[in-house]
Amino acid sequence: MAVIQMKPKLTLGPIAYHWSAEKRRDFYARIADEAPVDEVYLGEVICSKRAPFHEGDLPETIARLNRAGKTVIVSTLAEVMLKRERKATEDLAAMDMPEIEVNNAAGLYARGQKPHRIGPFMNAYNEATIAWMARQGATHVCLPTELPAEAIAVAASAARDLRLGVEVQVFGRASLAVSARCYHARAHRRTKDNCQFVCEHDSDGMPLRTTDDRAILRVNGIQTQSESYIDLLPEMGRLAADGVSHLRLMPQDVDMVGVADVFRNVLDGTLCTDEADRHLAGLCGAVTLSNGFYHGTAGYRRMAVTART
């Protein structure tokens, strides 16, 4: 097996779910000590009501991860509408350290020309948009999850020419939609304002099934996610060859240190992708794995990859 040239960095995306402060502290302690990831994104991206539960721990978590040699980036909210959301976005945009990843145009407005990363909710679909963002101070762009391989290659090449980091999600549920309405609250016959944080009981999303009992989607508060976890293990060689510099693992409620190990070992060339895929499937239990978006087909599908690096 070949070692992947121009080895990309492995990153850990922000936690999408409403995990308790304690669960988060334990999670990041273990990530700091054991997970072979280079960069970690923190912060609440989905629901501004959740932030007060864990934002107090942010400075300590950042320090802990930094001590472990990991770069930390704080991500901003994907949806900014209410006063508290506008304020939170403004406050993060005013920070000098650590780096920030912007997920809403309100964040871009607040950040101005100061350096920032572009998050996956910013819809950086193409080279023209990436060039525009680079002129406004973007240093790094995370591409939309649904972008197929050919478009990723063109976008990555353009981003590299502009000296931008370029990132693609290679593991975890895909974000498929966000809404102003909270579907977790709705399932429990509540509204967003009196949700009583029912989303905390679904640490890997609330499963929706079709009437003929087929798993289809996951609800995470205002967010709708894929039922399957994206798995681009076998595609990492092509991603690296196409100029993608960062590969993102999204935190799921599985052994994420184990997941990071598998991806790291494939990047380092110490594990072949067939074996890695088996390891990964073992770690993910009953959850299906998919790579359809990357291959330009229905996102839930899993396409066989023949050309392996």
Place this chain on the structure above:
Amino acid sequence: MTLAELICPAGTPAALRTAVDAGADAVYCGFQDATNARNFPGLNFTPEELGDAVAYAHAKGAKVLLALNTYPPAGKVDLWRHAADLGVRLGVDAFIVADMGVADYIARTHPQARLHLSVQAAASSPEAIRYYCENFGVRRVVLPRILTIPEIRQIRTEIPCEIETFIFGNHGLMVEGRCSLTNYLTGQSTNMNGVCSPASDVEYARHEDGSMSSQLAGFTIDRFGPDEKAGYPTICKGRYTTSNRAESYYAFEEPISLNLSRLLPDLIDAGVHAFKIEGRQRSKSYVRNVVRAFRQAVDDIRNGRAANIADLVALTEGQKQTQGAFETKKWR
């Protein structure tokens, strides 16, 4: 009081003429390709048809807005640029855009062109709207259907551009421009291809007990009893089960139409400049009836008369309707 323009859908040249004749202040339409968010078979305009449409509308004092409101995937940006160049040559009155690269191209290449920010850009705060106004010279924002009237009134005081809101038609649930549900099940993207729950992937299956399933790409989106009318399988209007809901329920929203007739006076008072009617996929007769009724109502309100709201409410008679987020934030 603002002018309260009526912005009407034109899926075909015939629908465009119908909307103009029925009193539209402006019509919006798109080309027959991925550059617009209603890239459905049998809809939209050839360049020649759009040229004729612009002439027809202008002769009757109506404007034509060209929707270029999808997101070009990398490597295909030229299709959107050419569409913009063509729109300028054909004399359209404004472009409705979402992608920053497309907005930047039009702002630099055609600085005289008027830009409207599509609902697909999902700008729902004064800061986000100002970003597009200050960087691309956007003159009007189409607000996401997620804001209450007090919120719209507040935003109005904090932004330098006009506001357009949806008042009637399909009621989208997800933040527009951030939804990949269709691509997840069908492989066709709403953002990149302008496709939503495409008809080519729809099937209906009759069961022995007389019930009917509606399916999208093989996934059952809803099941209807023998006496229920089977609806179209739009993913976010389907019925599903979950842990605490063994009986299938509308996990996102019921199949429902947005109808803000009753709120028209409040919206005008809140400073909304233009009202958008959804429905480029609708028939000529639908467009005629809806445009005519809203024309009458808006004129009545602007002339200080009580509008005959009952006629507008009747437009969705037999269907469920909602005032969505506009009426109360409990919707959320």
